Amino acid sequence: MPGVEADAVVLDDIGGAYRGTKAMLEAGHTRVAYLGNVTSVFTGQRRFEGYERALAEHGIPVDPELVRRGQQDVATASAAMHELLDLAHPPTAVFSANNRNTIGALEEIGARIRNRSAVPLPAIVSFDDFELADMMPVPVTVIDHEPRELGREAARLLFARLLDPTAIDPAHQIEMPTQLRIARA
Template sequence: MPERTGSNKQPTIREVALRAGVSPMTVSRTLSGGESVRPDVQEKVLRAVRELGYHRNENARSLRPGHRSGLIGVAITNLGNPYYGNFALGVEEVAAQHGRRIIIGSTGEDPLRERQLVSDFIGRQVEGLVLVPSGESVDHLSADRLGGVPLVLASRSLEGLDVDSVLLDDVGGAADGTRVLLDAGHTRIAFLGNARSVFTGERRFEGYVRALAERGLSPRDELVERGQQDVASAEVATRRLLDLEHPPTAIFSANNRNTIGALREMGRRLRAGESVDAMPALAGFDAFELAELMPVPVTIIDHDPQELGRQAARLLLARLDVDRAAGHGKTIEMPVRIVAAN
């Protein structure tokens, strides 16, 4: 873990050189690929970089003293998910109103990639960060590590980190979606969700369990599939569920990737000759394109990802343009709504 000096000032290349016992030129060569630098010396330099929390300044040559970069870093989990594209549009809209531009990166739900992406953003002298967290670690997001750059979390929160965040009513929305299925007479309701470590997945599972408990029911192990991070894995999980001796009559899906995977498996079975009546009812979080054209009814727990992005950007710009140290982090929880099955 990097040393904390009690200041948000970022360490310099000279301080790295002093810690490693080498010249600043050697540090620069190491960080540029290590040409003509012995491996043991490179290791000393990289160790010093880690210990001090040094971030390479990629914009140093292009920024004049006293000038800001005008950049906001946006780190999302999946560039291939249209949901996050709309979220980023919301951030960009508000940023542009304040004379800023955004740069975007994807973590792929990998905490190590998140660390590197955040470090790259800081190295490019971003003025602020909007992050959809991919894990539970917070040490790389401390004020010291970020050099005082304001951070806003979107969609997910992190324990032990006092920063602004924008969340959804995940628990209430999931409970409402599950109640729709229960009200239709279903009792064997499966759950399709992402990894337990994902904040939204855990909260939406909580809502599913809550709605079942209200009717005197509890989750059945064979009907709970968690850990699907993409459409392909959700399709496989749905196949396992529908191949059970007593398959579920309904499925609650925690996000649109899982919903689409479930629909793909149902579509495969329909093409193979199974009847629509044999397919389970489906309710899921997050809208997706062409949902109204699906061969089976889909109840959507809907919200506006662009507004989620706008809210995150407004919180960030308030920190940048008003007061970076204005008290503790603020949390906004946005409502969701049920869109009836087609």
């Protein structure tokens, strides 16, 4: 939280989002949409920053038509994906800022497949893994991390602070790495 001096263990949100978006751009996608949290969510801000950076490095401006922010659950993410797929020029890839948005996007893609929609289906980049990600009807590239290691690091900081509150003064922010798992088409 802004203005609060406290230890924090966070993910490399910017770098992960950047690498995920960049992977889609390097695969030839030029219309990469964004599905993400409300702008007040810290991780949502950072992940959008990584998305923007990858587009900028490839000379592609952020297209507001392709950006959907504010989805906090599967249902609203599915509705946002519905809007994106109904565009005159739908995206060929989608960066999804969390697994709830990814599941919502895949829910809408599944509906299109069942209805035999003629709209080409986009590739998906998901920040966060989810069960059965490797078995989806479209390729899903995953930006993954080690949640147990994140928890261990947070516990280390907490216990160090409890044992000697001045030993690690001031507050520390530790950024944990992410890994990119490219989907097999």
